[in-house]
Amino acid sequence: MIIASLAAAVPSIAAITGRECEVVVHDLRCPERSIVAIANGHVSGRQIGSPLIGGPMNDVALKALARGVNPNPEILAYQTKTSDGRVLKSTTTLYYNLDCAPFAALCLNHDLSVPLAAARWLDQLVGATGAVVEPGSEPGHPSRDFGLVLDELIAECLGREPGPVSELDREARLRIVGELEGRGAFLLRGSVVRVADALGISKFTVYSYLDEIRSSG
Structure with a gap:
């Protein structure tokens, strides 16, 4: 209701x-x-x-x-x-x-x-030197299903690591799981298995990482 x-x-x-x-x-x-x-x-x-x-x-x-x-x-x-x-x-x-x-x-x-664009224009008009946040100008992406969104989040996190997945140490995997947790990824059913597969670890390891992250937060 x-x-x-x-x-x-x-x-x-x-x-x-x-x-x-x-x-x-x-x-x-x-x-x-x-x-x-x-x-x-x-x-x-x-x-x-x-x-x-x-x-x-x-x-x-x-x-x-x-x-x-x-x-x-x-x-x-x-x-x-x-x-x-x-x-x-x-x-x-x-x-x-x-x-x-x-x-x-x-x-x-x-x-x-x-x-923000108006603020930037006014800033230029009056000759101020303060920085104004630059917004992007491209339109938003089309709506995607949750599986694709989750895969993109995982890929984004992995892309920030210097080496391939096979060379990630525990600290790196824990960091990735923590970032995904902060983005709400684990609110979705099936996300633990999907993340585990992407990181090459078991779902039980992912659950262990989540317990560690949540207890320290």
Whole structure:
């Protein structure tokens, strides 16, 4: 009932916030296809049925949920980024059931490309020398299924390591699992096996790494 009510409100919210503000409703009980309503999906390249992990990077709400930590219901005005580098201003409202488990989220992600460009122009106009963040200019990627998104996250993490997978030591594998954990990858069913296969280790080793990461966090 709450999710349906939130979904019904999405067009009205989007009409007020404008075309560059993505409005999303997530069903957190189904992270593989969590988006049940969305307006202005061009901001992140997502659509109804897209997975939870396919959204903006550095999402503090998602990181908290991935670590099993229930954050405050409202997480206001934090900065995230799209996969192509555009800066977003994001706000998340979480909804909890009677067992204090989050089951839905209403998220607003405002693309700051235009205001940042305006700020840069004003900076040049008045001759100031302060640096302004450079947003990207390319459109968001088309919506992808969660398997492809997860594979891309894994490849991104592996790409930062100096050697091939076969030469990764425990520290490197632990670092990769930690980054994937922070990006919410393990909220998805089947992700542990997929990560284990990519790293050439057993799923039990991945679980062991996750226990170590979560206990130290």
